[in-house]
Amino acid sequence: MKKISIIFLLLFGGVAVQGQDDYFNRTVRVKEYLEPAIPHPDQQKEAESKLEKLNKKPNILIILIDDMGYGDIGVYGGGTAIGAPTPNMNKLANEGLRLTSAYAQPTCTPTRAALMTGRIPARSGLTRPTLTGENPKVNPWESENTAAKILSENGYKTAISGKWHLGETKGSMPNEVGYDEWLGFAAVQSEYSQFVNEWIYPDLINKPERLAAVKAMVNEAVVKGKKGEENKEVAPITTIEELSKVDQIFADYSEDFIRRAVEEDQPFYLIHSFSKVHNDNYVSEEFKGKSPAAFPYKDAIMEVDDIVGRLTQLLEELDIDENTFVFLTSDNGPNEDTWPDGGFTPFRGGKGTTWEGGVRVPGIAYWKGMIEPGRISDGLFDLCDLFNTSIALAGAYDKIPSSNYIDGVDQTSFLLAGEGDSNRNAVFMYSETNFMAARWMEYKMHMKVFETSAPRKNLDQSVVQQTGMAPWVYNLYVSPKEQVSTGHRYFEWGLPVMLGYIRDHLATYQKYPMKDIGLKKPGQ
Incomplete structure (x- = not known):
């Protein structure tokens, strides 16, 4: 495992995925408080x-x-x-x-x-x-x-x-x-x-x-x-x-x-x-x-x-x-x-x-x-x-x-x-403090989803629901409307990679926690 990945894991408790340090994760964390980025030296x-x-x-x-x-x-x-x-x-x-x-x-x-x-x-x-x-x-x-x-x-x-x-x-x-x-x-x-x-x-x-x-x-x-x-x-x-x-x-x-x-x-x-x-x-x-x-x-x-x-x-x-x-x-x-x-x-x-x-x-x-x-x-x-x-x-x-x-x-x-x-x-995508989904390459993985009870009622008549055993995953190149999840069927190879990214992201809140300024709705 590369040195940068070892440092990252020590700092944030990330979960390593086999092969992630070469093809799947080319990011480098320059400073602890900065999001890792993919370096392109020539560019x-x-x-x-x-x-x-x-x-x-x-x-x-x-x-x-x-x-x-x-x-x-x-x-x-x-x-x-x-x-x-x-x-x-x-x-x-x-x-x-x-x-x-x-x-x-x-x-x-x-x-x-x-x-x-x-x-x-x-x-x-x-x-x-x-x-x-x-x-x-x-x-x-x-x-x-x-x-x-x-x-x-x-x-x-x-x-x-x-x-x-x-x-x-x-x-x-x-x-x-x-x-x-x-x-x-x-x-x-x-x-x-x-x-x-x-x-x-x-x-x-x-x-x-x-x-x-x-x-x-x-x-x-x-x-x-x-x-x-x-x-x-x-x-x-x-x-x-x-x-x-x-x-x-x-x-x-x-x-x-x-x-x-x-x-x-x-x-x-x-x-x-x-x-x-x-x-x-x-x-x-x-x-x-x-x-x-x-x-x-x-x-x-x-x-x-x-x-x-x-x-x-x-x-x-x-x-x-x-x-x-x-x-x-x-x-x-x-x-x-x-x-x-x-x-x-x-x-x-x-x-x-x-x-x-x-x-x-x-x-x-x-x-x-x-x-x-x-x-x-x-x-x-x-x-x-x-x-x-x-x-x-x-x-x-x-x-x-x-x-x-x-x-x-x-x-x-x-x-x-x-x-x-x-x-x-x-x-990484949120609804208020709810972590909802992530986009990586052409793939979108939902951990929670919005379900509307009437057409065009995204704000006034929808609920947030947890996904089941398998996260909902869409290849946005072939399913840009996110109509039928096929993650378990066609994306088994990518599920652990994306789950690892999400775990690493959420782990940053251990040192840099969410701030509550009083905008949480009653009951949340």
Whole structure:
């Protein structure tokens, strides 16, 4: 057994599988608190050579769309075919790298936490979206480090534009957890929508005392703030018309932030976080009925696509597209519960589940002159990896604190090498604190599964069940809809390998335990 594997077993009590140290597990653990990764020395050298030629720190722009389905973008099988053309997102993909196996968490708050901290949400405690007026008993950010914080301390101008939904109490807002500045709203689109649409929410809006009580829990406004300063309201959200304009407000702010960073000659890290296409979708006047489908969700997709075009065009206008890494994705699969105000996925399930439809999302990486255009890869990419990769691109990888376990891996060589391979061995999937499933190569193994009692009721009418003697396993190349498990029949050779990966992963909680911030539901 190789030395690195012996160290790994001593540290984490892993179970060795015969042959695992050569073909089946090529990962190396560089530091105890960092997730093991697959080294690709030649590809890493190629990526480093490209970065050295830049001779300056690159800008980082992460475009995060809310609840967009894997199949909504044209190059992923949607677009014109489903009544909402996406020319700008198609262009970004065709001129960059299109990932076909990018993974988020099942819902928005956990994904945003994972992207910003590099940690599976069970570790940070941000395991599910907070609800109206709900405040965790413990501020998770007291012991978490965002990529924005690390980059801000290492020469970057950092900001988030748009939806936050990661805590509204003192000490939990963006300008208090590492961002230099921000503009957006603290909650989620539906939280504001419930105050303005009496057709959908009559039992709230038509009862004045009830409405007043609920409104008292929510700040109905777009706000902005800077590090060390109090947040200030900049636009109310009290009507459908005002709510329809928020993404345009966010876009204007992102454009202004980018321009200011360029004028100040400072590298920037910006997360542009859409409110769309989370329900309920109200598009700005310019886009009403403009999609071929003429449904609000489809109009919203076109508005999102237009804003993506505005941001990427600005990079060209400012002549910084050759020095800006762009990554576009969604925070989870489409919300089937709100149909027809929801997106499309070709996979089983949707938002809220760990079926592919809930966690497999678009992933587009673009960087002119650095990422070869037209690449398509099925290499594994977890949105946790954006934490590590962003910090690595900024040259600050040694600044990642050792106090927390980091589940992300640095994917710089995967993205930048001409024929780069993923450095990630497996993706581990959770529902809140429940370990559910893992993806390794083309195989998906479920230890627990979501079962829905009615079509399109992934959130409102489903249960989590333990699998039986044999885990449920699907070869996603031939069974992408995860319809009939054949693990015991056709995957006997791989069962012990994947079970070993899962044991090793779960063993990391012995030294780096899960954090309880008060989001567990009663009875759990």
